[in-house]
Amino acid sequence: MRVLVIGGGQNSEHDVSLASAAAVAEALGVGGYEVSTVTISRAGIWEVAGVSEGATAAESLALAMTMITRADVVFPAVHGALGEDGVLAALCALAGVRVVGSGPRAGAxxxxxxxxxxxxxxxxxxTARGRLIGAADCGDAEFDGAVVVKPVSAGSSYGVSLVREEADLAAALREAARFDRRILVEEVVxxxxxxxxxxxxxxxxxxxxxxxxxxxxxxxxxxxxxxxxxxxxxxxxxxxxxxxxxxxxxxxxxxxxxxxxxxxxxxxxxxxxxxxxxxxxxxxxxxxxxxxxxxxxxxxxxxxxxxxxxxxxxxxxx
Ligand SMILES: Nc1ncnc2c1ncn2[C@@H]1O[C@H](COP(=O)(O)OP(=O)(O)O)[C@@H](O)[C@H]1O
Ligand SMILES: [Mg+2]
Incomplete structure (x- = not known):
């Protein structure tokens, strides 16, 4: 059985995904699978060995589709946005290829x-009581006690802060806004x-x-x-x-x-x-x-x- 392991990805968890993908590929090899791998660069280029040099994201995806076509199963070991959020599962759904993990809806x-x-x-x-703030409205956020501020969509604790004092709220919101336009302000659990x-x-x-x-x-x-x-x-x-x-x-x-x-x-x-x-x-x-x-x-x-x-x-x- 041929498994294509995808790693990397276009978000702050790129390196974490590389580690997951490498470990998965190795274990699948030990388990007797025929394993091929492809890395999505931070810029969205599917790094198909030898052939995607100088290609645009779309061109590299076309090359990667050949690999997906040849695989019996795709293992998308990509955390975060444009991976874990269901887009890779959606690509496999469109291609009619079996894929490890949740489908597009649960991922999203x-x-x-x-x-x-x-x-x-x-x-x-x-769940923790929380409110949603748009990045553009950060300046209007009021402090009413200690909160956790985080991007709605990120991971590995990037952009997450515990705010105990009013003076730190603005910086925490700005930090979260680096990762998402939508920010969650939650009570501290x-x-x-x-x-x-x-x-x-x-x-x-x-x-x-x-x-x-x-x-x-x-x-x-x-x-x-x-x-x-x-x-x-x-x-x-x-x-x-x-x-x-x-x-x-x-x-x-x-x-x-x-x-x-x-x-x-x-x-x-x-x-x-x-x-x-x-x-x-x-x-x-x-x-x-x-x-x-x-x-x-x-x-x-x-x-x-x-x-x-x-x-x-x-x-x-x-
Ligand atoms: N509402 C909260 N109250 C207390 N601690 C929190 C709260 N939200 C997050 N944390 C802490 O921050 C860490 C990272 O937050 P989390 O929402 O899990 O983001 P990520 O997706 O980046 O892992 C959690 O593991 C926890 O330690
Ligand atoms: Mg977490």
Whole structure:
């Protein structure tokens, strides 16, 4: 079986995607797949070895389509905008090619923290109270207590700030506005940070791996995510009731969004129960990333995990 792994992408998570794609490609090779790879540059050029030199994005995409045509399954290990947001799944849907992960709809909603909130609330989950501010209206935003400011659509904590004092609000909004025209200003949630991973296997059965706890003093920021200082506990130490309510919430949201492949649902566990923070429909996929570590705790090795994802790949219908 031939799998095309796509990495890189046109957003701030480019390097993270390169790491995910390299790890996925290696594991697929170990699993016996015939693997080819293509990188999307920061400028949107599909770097097809040897042939896309000097090509425009459109020309390079045409070359990459030949690779997509030859693949049995496409594995788009691209985080963030123009990847995880469903556009690569949409390309495969149009081409009638099986693709790993969520379809265009779930990808698009999951990449949008405001839309995710609306769907999650409608599905009975709690989320942080928040308001949406347009980048153009940053100057009019009023400070009414500590808040978290973040771009509606980004990742790896880029543009996310905790604002405790009025004097810091304007800079935080400007920083978030570098990543999106829409900015989310949220109440600060106090609780443990617990991530859940849900996989939909070939045949449609979906289940959640044991939860993982992130130990971060304050925001789980970009530096902590990638400098090796992040401390995780897998499985998180939870009561049966806590674990049950988190798992039910994660599965409910997976179903409400209609996710495929694997999705990571990030929660705060508060005294009043789970509060959803965000959904990642193409979460970090190096062997050391949260999702593979959660599945390892369920005795699903990294090679097995990527194999299951490829076997579950479908041509998206929506
Ligand atoms: N409303 C909030 N209250 C408290 N902490 C928050 C809140 N929103 C985000 N954070 C912190 O900031 C981190 C990054 O925010 P997140 O929304 O997950 O953005 P990203 O998509 O970049 O990971 C979270 O892991 C958490 O530590
Ligand atoms: Mg996050």
């Amino acid at each position: 909603i999951g990449m949008d923290k405001w839309m995710t909130k609306l769907v999650a609330e409608a599905a009975g989950l709690r 106090h609780g443990r940070e617990i991530d859940l991973a849900v996989i939909r296997e070939a045949g449609g059965v979906r289940w959640a791996a044991p939860p993982l706890e992130i130990h971060a003093a304050g925001l789980f920021d970009t530096a902590m995510k990638y400098d090796g200082s992040a401390r995780f506990t897998v499985p998180a130490q939870l009561s049966i009731a806590e674990s049950g309510s988190l798992t039910r919430a994660a599965l409910a949201l997976f179903d409400a969004l209609g996710c495929g492949g694997v999705a990571r649902m990030d929660f705060f566990l508060t005294d009043e129960g789970p509060v959803l923070n965000e959904v990642n429909t193409m979460p970090g996929l190096t062997a050391a990333s949260q999702v593979p570590r959660m599945f390892a705790a369920a005795d699903v090795s990294y090679v097995d995990l990527v194999d299951r994802l490829v076997r579950a790949a479908e041509v998206p219908e929506r």
